[in-house]
Amino acid sequence: MDEFTLIRRHFATLSPPREDVSLGIGDDAALLAIPPGEELVVTSDMLIAGRHFPAETAPADIGWKALAVNLSDLAAMGAQARWFTLALSLPEVDEQWLVEFTRGLRELAQATGVALVGGDTTRGPLTLTITALGTVPAGQALRRSGARPGDAIFVSGTLGDAALALRHWQGGSAARTAREKQLRQRLDRPTPRLALGLALRGIASAAIDLSDGLAGDLGHILAASGVGASLDAQALPMSDAFADLVPDALRDELQLTGGDDYELCVCVPPQHIEAAGRLALTRIGRIEAEPGLRLVDAEGRSQAFTSTGYRHFP
């Protein structure tokens, strides 16, 4: 069996037949059915070994995470995730690696109901580009530009876990205890908040997913909406593992500027705050007319916050 046949065989498990795929892998391009009245939602993210994940990351986790970071963008739009393409460059074709990589990818694909519909495989440095595709009823997508003064700011899940796990890893410590493993799972297997994104249609005025850190990502909403915000530092949600293991001096920094949590940060106008409160969200601040991001500390003091969050380049 040649290498391409091997790869195709593994990837075939990612492409079950389904009604919204008229033609899947194996032609020049895929043919996909968009429900009437819906818009297409498209995002592409690239992951490079040694830059976006440690080169020694388990292949199943690489597969999971490459898809997760893309689906997280669809979640932040309130989209129904449907399909993805994968461009994979591999230094060598190692069947065990492919089995594991495909398993991690398939676990998330099946959990979220998305199908592989095309892509490309070649020999080269380990890089992955996934393009994720979904749909949303026209006019109902959650954008970054809709936040208005008076809106409440909410986040899903907990903040800082992935950044603390990355510090542990970079510091050379393996995840041995249950707490350490919980954090590491948050770094390796982020959960795209797709169901939450769907539930937020008609409720949120703006949304973004937290890939680069709360301050920087919320900053994108503020810039796109032409507003400012105050955050309550005491309200930022922490996991038990994070609360136990984070050094006090690092807590705010990791929660505000640590990346890779892939939670949603959303703004909610007053008339929908009650509805938002019934979702799995924590209220952390409010949108204000005054530009800039302010942090209100335990003593009620407001500080300007300028950090721009983590950037992949350089």
Place this chain on the structure above:
Amino acid sequence: MDEFTLIRRHFATLSPPREDVSLGIGDDAALLAIPPGEELVVTSDMLIAGRHFPAETAPADIGWKALAVNLSDLAAMGAQARWFTLALSLPEVDEQWLVEFTRGLRELAQATGVALVGGDTTRGPLTLTITALGTVPAGQALRRSGARPGDAIFVSGTLGDAALALRHWQGGSAARTAREKQLRQRLDRPTPRLALGLALRGIASAAIDLSDGLAGDLGHILAASGVGASLDAQALPMSDAFADLVPDALRDELQLTGGDDYELCVCVPPQHIEAAGRLALTRIGRIEAEPGLRLVDAEGRSQAFTSTGYRHFP
């Protein structure tokens, strides 16, 4: 200006406002309007420096070609090309490189009417993944599986030019004469046959674009359609430059197995052959019930042919 701002500024020229883009670059994902009654057509191709193009290729040509190979897949489906995403990994941010790369990309994007709607940029080995998106009226796409015995086989343009140019380049000879430059242009700046793909809706029974060579790519049609074919070796269209410069002993090999031409190979049922004859196509053979690919030489002898070479019947 930071590097992100620099890259965004260059790429902004690839995203003119247009009616089928509800939301372009700058949010978590793009929102795109699909015309009622049309299906989405999606393809992703990755190019790696040193593998898919010589590392010293002019950046403008890299930009052009990365988009061209993807649009060629849309052309082969009979799709209306509309949008693309770009994931670009660069060893360093070199503004002159970006200017040139973007210029080449923009030349083809403008010529074909496609808009950049998203993507990703990061530091790493020079690789590009483009996902091209288009639409086609439901049921009208050109697939690989529709060829039937009795269909005529046509190709667009000329065959072997890019492969001969690559041989010259690999042999260390610069393209100096007008003829050599014509060939080199075919390698560096392939033309996706989008208008032809549209014109072939309702005419062609099957289509593929020629990226890997006529024999191998036609072989994909034969396999998907469960048929065979005979090709007339004397009918394969040659450019004047190719005819002048190709060594006799290499002619058939380059025309049949040389890649990178990005012409279309299409099958046409008898009732549409006259219509196909009015398009920019050359008739080169016919589909037959007997499996396999046969080559009929100047003396009328038929030889069996495989994608990696051909052998005479014993």
